[in-house]
Amino acid sequence: MLHPVLRSAAAVGAGGMLYLSFPPRQLWFLAPLAIAVLVVTLRGRSLWAASGYGYLAGLGLFVPLLPWVGIYVGAVPWLVLAAVQAVAFGIFGALAAALGRWRGAPVWLAGAWVAVEAVRSRIPFGGFPWGRIAFGQPDGLLLPLAALAGAPGLSFVVVLLGAALAAAAGAVVRRQPQTLAGPAATVAVIGLLVWTMTPAGGGDDAGERAVTVAVVQGNVPRLGLDFNAQRRAVLDNHVQRTLDLAEEIRSGRVVRPDVVVWPENSSDIDPFGNRDAAAQIDRAARAIGVPILVGAVIAGSNGTSRNTLVVWDPVTGPGQEHDKRQLVPFGEYLPLRELMTQLSSYASRAGNFVPGTGNGVVDLAGEPVAVATCYEVAFDDLVTESVRAGAQLIAVPTNNATFGRTEMTYQQLAMSRVRAVEHGRAVVIAATSGVSAVIEPDGTVAQRTALFTPDVLIARVPLRTTTTLATRIGAAGEGICAAAVLAALVVRTWRSRQRT
Numbered sequence: 001m002l003h004p005v006l007r008s009a010a011a012v013g014a015g016g017m018l019y020l021s022f023p024p025r026q027l028w029f030l031a032p033l034a035i036a037v038l039v040v041t042l043r044g045r046s047l048w049a050a051s052g053y054g055y056l057a058g059l060g061l062f063v064p065l066l067p068w069v070g071i072y073v074g075a076v077p078w079l080v081l082a083a084v085q086a087v088a089f090g091i092f093g094a095l096a097a098a099l100g101r102w103r104g105a106p107v108w109l110a111g112a113w114v115a116v117e118a119v120r121s122r123i124p125f126g127g128f129p130w131g132r133i134a135f136g137q138p139d140g141l142l143l144p145l146a147a148l149a150g151a152p153g154l155s156f157v158v159v160l161l162g163a164a165l166a167a168a169a170g171a172v173v174r175r176q177p178q179t180l181a182g183p184a185a186t187v188a189v190i191g192l193l194v195w196t197m198t199p200a201g202g203g204d205d206a207g208e209r210a211v212t213v214a215v216v217q218g219n220v221p222r223l224g225l226d227f228n229a230q231r232r233a234v235l236d237n238h239v240q241r242t243l244d245l246a247e248e249i250r251s252g253r254v255v256r257p258d259v260v261v262w263p264e265n266s267s268d269i270d271p272f273g274n275r276d277a278a279a280q281i282d283r284a285a286r287a288i289g290v291p292i293l294v295g296a297v298i299a300g301s302n303g304t305s306r307n308t309l310v311v312w313d314p315v316t317g318p319g320q321e322h323d324k325r326q327l328v329p330f331g332e333y334l335p336l337r338e339l340m341t342q343l344s345s346y347a348s349r350a351g352n353f354v355p356g357t358g359n360g361v362v363d364l365a366g367e368p369v370a371v372a373t374c375y376e377v378a379f380d381d382l383v384t385e386s387v388r389a390g391a392q393l394i395a396v397p398t399n400n401a402t403f404g405r406t407e408m409t410y411q412q413l414a415m416s417r418v419r420a421v422e423h424g425r426a427v428v429i430a431a432t433s434g435v436s437a438v439i440e441p442d443g444t445v446a447q448r449t450a451l452f453t454p455d456v457l458i459a460r461v462p463l464r465t466t467t468t469l470a471t472r473i474g475a476a477g478e479g480i481c482a483a484a485v486l487a488a489l490v491v492r493t494w495r496s497r498q499r500t
Contacts, residue, residue: 047097108485324374424467
């Protein structure tokens, strides 16, 4: 029997292995191993003890995963967020103690994990899906399974595999080879599913439509929270890169794109309230001769703002808009404003943005495009709604300048790769400072930029109208897992009372 200190170290180590499975590293295979270590650590513990060990595992993941949160505002927000997110792991630990001895325990544990991730992705303050186990798998063999049941299904399979490995290890230690059949069957079924879902290659589908997209990364004049202190410089950077692209087109060095995508906040100056900013964007649109999706901060009433993407036509000017629907708490808006401003001097720097509505689809040169602005790409329901509404391409305009050279941008890139496979859509990421990228529907990164480097990507990407099973079922898998786990807990409680 392991000493509590050793169990604690194992729990923290399991969380650390999960962290190492996330990009920019390509150690995706550590995720099921981490789950196996965690399950073994929790085995046979009481509900409270298992909850504590689970919480330690959560700290082992979130403390190293989230330092970008506090890179320019100090360690307190980072550590508080990590501590809050680790609570979900504590809840999983308790569920694992309650269900870990049931027949088919790996399935129950995988369902519990998905249920806990579903809750963490929705509450508090709209949820925080960062660190979901699926988002560490873009380079893994299991990625094609995202097309079946989305990010929740990918998380389910990773945890199922890890729990099966833990069960196999237990069978070997107990010298009960007859109990290896279940884990072996689980691994075999997962392997068969992966083999079935892995594309055979061969390029685009016959007759598939495509569009040429230019992604502009203009860069910012400085790092940190004051990246936009020279807001005109940020806009000018994106205008200049677009003018340079127009000159290259005129000289015949590159082909003319059908559409251009600028990043979120590429115009932090409100072009509707500032004629000079509007004139600069008009100049860029006329020079390139095609619509530009422009990220702009639009002033609202009563001191509010909108984080907006505007379709800017070279002839008619600004048109259709998408207002960011999922705002970043404590960044774009401040929950519990009076209390928070008393607790931290940085709290007052939070914005006062208002969320948008709609389905997140804009018409860009006649093509329906899903717009997932930065933080929105982490939320299953938003992207699913857009694809169900007819989007044939996914655009992720983002502004990561406030997070410097941290791993945040690579974590977001990983989410976008999972979304590509989940919905069978190409994804284009336009970042102010990087990493911008073009992602194929199979999750492959076709092109990408470096950090804090002005650049333009031009790519021919497919337009898809077919939908994956994951798109069609949406959050149903999470609901099934949550309902099953809840029913199991009710049965367990009833049986316990019957015995007494």
